[in-house]
Amino acid sequence: MNGAPPPAGSIVCAFAEVADGNSHVVTFADGFELIVVRTGDAVFGYVNECKHLQVGLNLLDDHACETNAGTILCQYHYATYRFEDGYCIAGPCQGDSLTPVPLAVRAGRIVIATGSAAK
Numbered sequence: 001m002n003g004a005p006p007p008a009g010s011i012v013c014a015f016a017e018v019a020d021g022n023s024h025v026v027t028f029a030d031g032f033e034l035i036v037v038r039t040g041d042a043v044f045g046y047v048n049e050c051k052h053l054q055v056g057l058n059l060l061d062d063h064a065c066e067t068n069a070g071t072i073l074c075q076y077h078y079a080t081y082r083f084e085d086g087y088c089i090a091g092p093c094q095g096d097s098l099t100p101v102p103l104a105v106r107a108g109r110i111v112i113a114t115g116s117a118a119k
Helices: none
Strands: 011-014 023-027 033-039 042-047 066-068 071-073 080-082 088-090 103-106 109-112
Touching: 011 023, 011 033, 042 103, 042 109
Parallel strands: none
Antiparallel strands: 011 109, 023 033, 033 042, 066 071, 071 080, 080 088, 103 109
């Protein structure tokens, strides 16, 4: 469903596009979909693929996933993942984690960071 993330340094979106406590789904030219979540000044990125059914978490909205109290909710079967590490705390894939994509904030933009990227 998703390919590989863009290389380090690639611009994802403006920091202001992701409201505190919310998510933003970004689709790149090659079809790769990235979930960006924000809590305060921290941003976290994950491949947009539920560990239960290997589908995007955003069934009803092309640009965001449902969020609640620092968690991302899959809109198919309500698997619940923590913002800070993508760990599933409830639902049919409890104990699994979303695939992380390292992010950084530079000059008001969220970019792909160097580090352990999704493959």
